[in-house]
Amino acid sequence: xxxxxxxxxxxxxxxxxxxxxxxxxxxxxxxxxxxxxxxxxxxxxxxxxxxxxxxxxxxxxxxxxxxxxxxxxxxxxxxxxxxxxxxxxxxxxxxxxxxxxxxxxxxxxxxxxxxxxxxxxxxxxxxxxxxxxxxxxxxxxxxxxxxxxxxxxxxxxxxxxxxxxxxxxxxxxxxxxxxxxxxxxxxxxxxxxxxxxxxxxxxxxxxxxxxxxxxxxxxxxxxxxxxxxxxxxxxxxxxxxxxxxxxxxxxxxxxxxxxxxxxxxxxxxxxxxxxxxxxxxxxxxxxxxxxxxxxxxxxxxx
Amino acid sequence: xxxxxxxxxxxxxxxxxxxxxxxxxxxxxxxxxxxxxxxxxxxxxxxxxxxxxxxxxxxxxxxxxxxxxxxxxxxxxxxxxxxxxxxxxxxxxxxxxxxxxxxxxxxxxxxxxxxxxxxxxxxxxxxxxxxxxxxxxxxxxxxxxxxxxxxxxxxxxxxxxxxxxxxxxxxxxxxxxxxxxxxxxxxxxxxxxxxxxxxxxxxxxxxxxxxxxxxxxxxxxxxxxxxxxxxxxxxxxxxxxxxxxxxxxxxx
Numbered sequence: 001x002x003x004x005x006x007x008x009x010x011x012x013x014x015x016x017x018x019x020x021x022x023x024x025x026x027x028x029x030x031x032x033x034x035x036x037x038x039x040x041x042x043x044x045x046x047x048x049x050x051x052x053x054x055x056x057x058x059x060x061x062x063x064x065x066x067x068x069x070x071x072x073x074x075x076x077x078x079x080x081x082x083x084x085x086x087x088x089x090x091x092x093x094x095x096x097x098x099x100x101x102x103x104x105x106x107x108x109x110x111x112x113x114x115x116x117x118x119x120x121x122x123x124x125x126x127x128x129x130x131x132x133x134x135x136x137x138x139x140x141x142x143x144x145x146x147x148x149x150x151x152x153x154x155x156x157x158x159x160x161x162x163x164x165x166x167x168x169x170x171x172x173x174x175x176x177x178x179x180x181x182x183x184x185x186x187x188x189x190x191x192x193x194x195x196x197x198x199x200x201x202x203x204x205x206x207x208x209x210x211x212x213x214x215x216x217x218x219x220x221x222x223x224x225x226x227x228x229x230x231x232x233x234x235x236x237x238x239x240x241x242x243x244x245x246x247x248x249x250x251x252x253x254x255x256x257x258x259x260x261x262x263x264x265x266x267x268x269x270x271x272x273x274x275x276x277x278x279x280x281x282x283x284x285x286x287x288x289x290x291x292x293x294x295x296x297x298x299x300x301x302x
Numbered sequence: 303x304x305x306x307x308x309x310x311x312x313x314x315x316x317x318x319x320x321x322x323x324x325x326x327x328x329x330x331x332x333x334x335x336x337x338x339x340x341x342x343x344x345x346x347x348x349x350x351x352x353x354x355x356x357x358x359x360x361x362x363x364x365x366x367x368x369x370x371x372x373x374x375x376x377x378x379x380x381x382x383x384x385x386x387x388x389x390x391x392x393x394x395x396x397x398x399x400x401x402x403x404x405x406x407x408x409x410x411x412x413x414x415x416x417x418x419x420x421x422x423x424x425x426x427x428x429x430x431x432x433x434x435x436x437x438x439x440x441x442x443x444x445x446x447x448x449x450x451x452x453x454x455x456x457x458x459x460x461x462x463x464x465x466x467x468x469x470x471x472x473x474x475x476x477x478x479x480x481x482x483x484x485x486x487x488x489x490x491x492x493x494x495x496x497x498x499x500x501x502x503x504x505x506x507x508x509x510x511x512x513x514x515x516x517x518x519x520x521x522x523x524x525x526x527x528x529x530x531x532x533x534x535x536x537x538x539x540x541x542x543x544x545x546x547x548x549x550x551x552x553x554x
Contacts, residue, residue, distance in 0.1 A: 027519075032518075053532065055551065057513065059523030060513065061344060065345060068515070070521065268346065268515050269338065269516070271386075271516075271520070
């Protein structure tokens with residue numbers, strides 16, 4: 001039985017990964033999950049210098065979802081390399097840093113350094129964080145800026161380059177196609193969906209940045225639809241994410257066309273959910289007599 | 303695997319007691335339990351401080367404030383409950399000291415467990431129990447019994463003295479010689495307490511109750527500004543040195 005999947009030349013032992021921003025740097029999650037058993041760990045969006053994140057309220061529950069405005073709080077490149085990466089490697093995790101620079105130059109610098117760092121399996125370029133003033137989603141909503149960044153990032157990255165796409169555009173698949181054309185090895189879809197909450201007591205937006213990113217089961221149908229559309233337009237692998245809360249949710253993404261999936265918000269709720277999904281995948285494959293998980297990828301299109 | 307021992311018991315207006323077997327006999331006063339209610343809606347766990355802990359059973363007192371606690375209060379039978387506990391950093395436990403504990407409303411809950419442990423370590427426990435009114439006071443007798451000196455205050459004077467936690471603290475602070483003050487309650491109350499006890503020889507510990515996303519340090523949603531940078535209330539706290547907190551940012 002084969003549960004392994006390929007992201008470019010990288011082989012993941014199974015398709016279950018944990019999403020950037022919901023797994024920290026693996027330290028806290030390792031109390032609940034054996035990091036070595038995961039397909040990969042996508043670490044918190046990284047910048048060259050440490051970032052404190054946004055002021056004011058940062059998170060609030062919505063119906064079956066969560067709105068967040070964390071603002072890419074992270075330890076910065078230096079501390080990541082010195083403290084966080086060694087921990088992850090000591091746990092035998094497959095490490096994929098998420099790169100979230102403010103500017104094209106900062107992203108390129110991060111791509112260069114990280115792709116030459118031993119122990120890093122691939123990079124995920126974040127062009128879709130809605131919670132920062134500069135960078136983030138600004139790169140992921142305009143196809144020309146997106147293409148410009150991609151061309152440079154591809155050149156700067158020695159190894160595997162994954163691009164995390166924003167759902168906050170008309171045609172996500174067009175961005176996926178552009179990523180493929182510029183030589184990305186895979187795309188992750190989707191990042192959070194733009195949302196907003198009004199605090200009815202103060203009669204003002206709840207978050208200081210007004211809009212925030214919606215995640216969790218509430219966005220799963222949107223994410224599945226987008227993965228399905230991307231699959232029809234590109235040949236590179238898709239890492240599907242958006243509200244996966246259980247094994248059946250994960251299967252939907254795979255059948256829609258995802259080669260791998262990421263658990264995001266549900267790590268916050270049930271930190272062992274990724275482990276549960278891995279266990280259930282094997283049971284399911286035995287029961288359904290599936291020899292290779294790749295047989296299921298995109299099966300909903302056939 | 304945790305088990306709810308009995309259905310929720312009403313202990314005063316809007317407040318309920320839960321007894322949960324968590325299979326772990328050790329926790330620290332000020333730590334919390336993170337409880338999953340329903341499947342995807344409500345989605346996030348709800349954190350509750352530990353009111354008492356005997357053998358493998360923790361007790362929690364919660365106040366009904368919204369959808370999650372409304373569902374929790376209506377659980378009608380004992381059985382499996384999805385609980386992660388104990389979590390977070392609790393209060394420090396001193397020895398042979400003169401202590402003052404100040405609880406506001408449901409914020410009194412973790413201070414009972416704290417008072418018990420302080421008592422066991424030969425501290426003098428002075429307790430100020432503040433509540434909105436008489437109807438919102440739970441287990442007054444238990445608090446009275448555990449304390450060397452017990453003060454009761456309600457905003458409207460319907461139980462104990464009339465006044466807020468800060469009003470009474472203002473009187474207690476003068477020449478009292480407390481070595482350490484522990485407080486848990488609304489942020490505005492704790493900010494007031496920190497202002498009132500100005501003597502730097504008196505240590506102040508607070509337990510924050512800001513909005514938690516995950517409760518296990520993954521999301522950084524419960525970030526608190528302190529004089530040592532951003533901290534996560536769920537894993538760096540909920541108990542903190544009250545003087546390191548940037549109260550202005552919490553009260554915005």
